[in-house]
Amino acid sequence: MTAGIRPRNNKLVLMPQPIKKAVFPVGGLGTRFLPATKAMPKEMLTVVDKPLIHYAVEEAKAAGVEEFIFVTGRGKSAIEDHFDHSHELQDTLAARGKTEALAALRDWLPGPGQVAYTRQQEPLGLGHAVWCARHLVGDEPFAVLLADDLVLAETPCLKQLVDAYAETGGNVVAVMDVPREHTDRYGILDVSSDDGRRVEVAGLVEKPDPAVAPSTLSIIGRYILLPEVFDHLARQESGAGGEIQLTDAMARMIGGSPFHGVRFEGRRFDCGDRVGFVHANVAFALARDDLREDVEAFLRAYV
Ligand code: UTP
Numbered sequence: 001m002t003a004g005i006r007p008r009n010n011k012l013v014l015m016p017q018p019i020k021k022a023v024f025p026v027g028g029l030g031t032r033f034l035p036a037t038k039a040m041p042k043e044m045l046t047v048v049d050k051p052l053i054h055y056a057v058e059e060a061k062a063a064g065v066e067e068f069i070f071v072t073g074r075g076k077s078a079i080e081d082h083f084d085h086s087h088e089l090q091d092t093l094a095a096r097g098k099t100e101a102l103a104a105l106r107d108w109l110p111g112p113g114q115v116a117y118t119r120q121q122e123p124l125g126l127g128h129a130v131w132c133a134r135h136l137v138g139d140e141p142f143a144v145l146l147a148d149d150l151v152l153a154e155t156p157c158l159k160q161l162v163d164a165y166a167e168t169g170g171n172v173v174a175v176m177d178v179p180r181e182h183t184d185r186y187g188i189l190d191v192s193s194d195d196g197r198r199v200e201v202a203g204l205v206e207k208p209d210p211a212v213a214p215s216t217l218s219i220i221g222r223y224i225l226l227p228e229v230f231d232h233l234a235r236q237e238s239g240a241g242g243e244i245q246l247t248d249a250m251a252r253m254i255g256g257s258p259f260h261g262v263r264f265e266g267r268r269f270d271c272g273d274r275v276g277f278v279h280a281n282v283a284f285a286l287a288r289d290d291l292r293e294d295v296e297a298f299l300r301a302y303v
Contacts, residue, residue, distance in 0.1 A: 153266025
């Protein structure tokens with residue numbers, strides 16, 4: 001792994017290798033969101049006017065990512081179409097003089113060669129999905145974003161991780177405090193130090209019972225990982241729920257390289273869950289200058 005030597009505070013320090021690649025595991029079945037997800041990928045559900053995966057790609061771009069790797073599965077081709085040119089649409093927009101809409105469309109489409117797709121033939125778990133991207137990632141640190149974890153934040157969540165990683169190197173995950181009775185829904189950290197913003201990770205356990213959870217600090221779907229994670233994922237061991245868990249592979253890296261959690265600033269919405277998805281739509285609409293007034297007036301009158 002190569003890293004650069006750069007000046008910081010008048011000293012020459014070894015900088016970790018920049019994060020240029022992001023993996024988007026989108027191979028899950030989305031069973032909690034049936035029937036919406038029967039023929040449509042969960043990641044194409046829209047919050048206000050953008051699909052979840054669109055927000056995730058925008059967030060990665062804002063953090064400096066240049067290569068976008070999707071791990072797809074059966075029935076996910078709408079995601080590939082979304083990030084491809086649609087000549088018919090573009091020609092129609094041009095012919096109708098809708099120059100603003102056309103420019104906006106061209107603006108967010110990834111450039112040639114910036115997107116790669118691989119397929120997870122069976123949804124064996126998040127760890128397995130990430131492992132499917134190993135050849136596309138190669139031997140460099142990379143980001144993982146779960147599109148159904150949507151974060152409303154002034155500084156995009158992955159950018160907050162990248163900034164922390166520039167100082168710490170190693171593995172970095174986004175974390176948030178959850179109610180103790182909910183620890184069995186999340187990957188939970190055991191921490192050895194905590195300065196309120198950044199924590200040092202001493203252990204990781206997937207979906208622990210509240211009675212034995214080492215903390216109430218949960219990992220959300222934003223990760224910066226060292227490529228060593230692929231060696232651990234290669235064991236293909238099943239964990240909680242019979243799935244190959246990313247947290248199990250991450251737990252095996254603790255102690256080898258630095259491993260930090262960042263209490264990100266912002267609000268996370270679990271859009272893989274119906275209630276979280278509705279909350280996200282309301283919050284994202286209220287955060288938009290063009291929609292806030294109308295939506296707020298409607299909510300006040302309706303509720
Ligand atoms: P979830 O735990 O939300 O699973 O996956 P899911 O299958 O998508 O949804 P439910 O629980 O059945 O409703 C978290 C993320 O990991 C991806 C999903 O696409 C989602 O982005 N994932 C999960 C995979 O890519 N492959 C898998 O085998 C499992």
